[in-house]
Amino acid sequence: MQGQGPAPFTVRARGEIDLxxxxxxxxxxxxxLVEHREVVLDLSEVTFMDCAGLGALVQGRNLADRTGLRLVLHGIAHPVARLLRLTGLTCRLATAL
Incomplete structure (x- = not known):
């Protein structure tokens, strides 16, 4: 199909995302993000995330925004969704495909 770029690259996070x-x-x-124009971060198997994990998401989003690339969060597991809601970052970080 013409007009479609390469498929996004997927990074999978699993388990506890602590310091x-x-x-x-x-x-x-x-x-x-250096090697691909679009990166999908699959969070469906994350069981816990603390503020350090949240910082990694924010840093990734900022890098993507500064360089004109795309970071998409996918499969946002309940612990991550709750943290995004509590911090008010749902709109900034929670992007669906």
């Missing part, structure tokens, strides 16, 4: 895991997620997102 240690958030550092890894930040690096994965930054690398993916």
């Amino acid at each position: 240690a895991a958030a550092r890894h997620l930040r690096r994965k997102l930054a690398r993916a």
Whole structure:
């Protein structure tokens, strides 16, 4: 089909996204956003996320916005959705395909 670009690259996050895991997620997102125009972050298997994980999402979104790329959150699990609601970041971060 003409006019369609390459398929988005998917980064999958699983389990608990705490301070240690958030550092890894930040690096994965930054690398993916350097190499791909559109990155989908699949959060469907995330069981816990703290403020460090939230910071990784915000940093990824900011990088995508600054560089004209696209970061899409997909499969937002309940713990992440609740954190986004509580912090008021749902509109800023919660993007569906």
